[in-house]
Amino acid sequence: MAVSPQIHPLAVTRTGAVVRLRLDRPTLHNAFDAGLIAALTAALEQIARDATVRVVVLEGSGASFSAGADLNWMRGMASASEAENRDDALALARLMRTLDELPKPTVARVQGAAFGGGVGLVACCDIAIGVPEAKFGLTESKLGLLPAVISPYVIAAIGQREARRWFATAEVFDAATALRIGLLHEVVAADALDAAVERQVSWLLMAGPHAAASAKRLVARVASGVDRDRLDADNADLIAALRVSEEGQEGLSAFLDKRAPRWAKD
Template sequence: MTYETIKMSIDTRGVATLMLARPQVHNAMNGVMWRELLDAVQALEADGSVRVVVLTGEGQTFCAGGDLGYQQAQGGASLDDRLDEARRFSALLHALDSLSKPLIGRINGAAYAGGFSLISVTDVAIGIDTASFAITEARLGLVPAVMLPFVVRRLGMVNARRLFLTARRFPAAEAVSYGLLHASVPPGALDAAVEDEVAHVLRCGPQALRTIKHLIAQASRHGIDVPHEHTIGQVAAMWDSAEGREGILSYFEKRKPAWTTPA
């Protein structure tokens, strides 16, 4: 599919790059971008050859949030149309959050408002140390309702209250301290740092990663109350799985495992 607002590519290793591509407006998101991102994420989910997804932005900004011109236009739309547009953004965040392949954020510049939420649903986020961040909606009298649960989960209640209720801008080092980013690096070191994360993912069993992401989501919702028989069953299945057998055999044979991608 040809996209207007994003770019997508997949290399021979199964590393997909999903790039926000509206640099002329700092990659601000509109309804078209939400639809295209959702379509791309669903395609990557269904593609068995994809091992890991890197999310980034084109140009000097990762994502400035929602396109204010687009949002202003929603004020004259019917309630049903406004609900449909908001549902698209919600569906996108849930699709990114539940993606069964590891999602790595290559945060190439500033992230504000809705752009902040995209980072909040990544599994790993590496950003440049010159980037700045803010949840800016309250300054404009807007309510960041769809993104709020994902951001609160990422930052914790105490940090989320401060950042949502003050709309203050803060640097990359502070983003690391909150857990929004896992690391910040000089701009010239960003690609190497992201590639290091990708390389670590590619060493892991694809089916194991899919199952682990599912179990992490369950643990996030239920804590230690995840049904015991379910986790016990996962261990029993792992011991007899083709991937588990290959991983253990490769250890004893002192070679790299020959992973096959999940169907």
């Protein structure tokens, strides 16, 4: 994948099959504006097309993961027309959906606070690991707004019951609460964060590339509540196709031969 080492306001680095996307507006707590939304969306779309990328780590520079919307950006949108605000919201929706449906496993490295859209990014990632000091909030209702664009992903992560509370109250909650309600998968000390992220990356790299990338689509389809007969048929089609695929054949052969599959050696 040919990427610039620095795409302002986003830093993109690659080591082997792993790409790290770092929100890089530390003085503004990595807050969203149109530029960051466009840069992150473009990077994710490029990654989606690159078959050699196997894992994506999303992180933030400085003290915060992402403080949500940039105040200056919000000020500008407050004076914009309803149509302009709709276009702006659709751009954010495109970003969230692109991240959520990215055909690569994603890991959120949450080293600091995440608010509003920052919570949305965490919810869209397949795995989220944070530090005890991290704070979270869906604070839009304080402004007379709601986290509408990110709501499908946050509700999927934390459930309807929890979402009703946090969407309405705009309370700030800690990492322990984020872990309890399902926004984070793991909370580790700050000095253990990188090791915890790398451990998850290592597990993902040992999985079959197609299988790991397809896992989220399987979960989404099962969770959608489609007709059970159709679901059973679709799942049978999926596992049959995987078993006879090159990757499935290699994985089964490696297991039977008691050796590591080829992709685990990459």
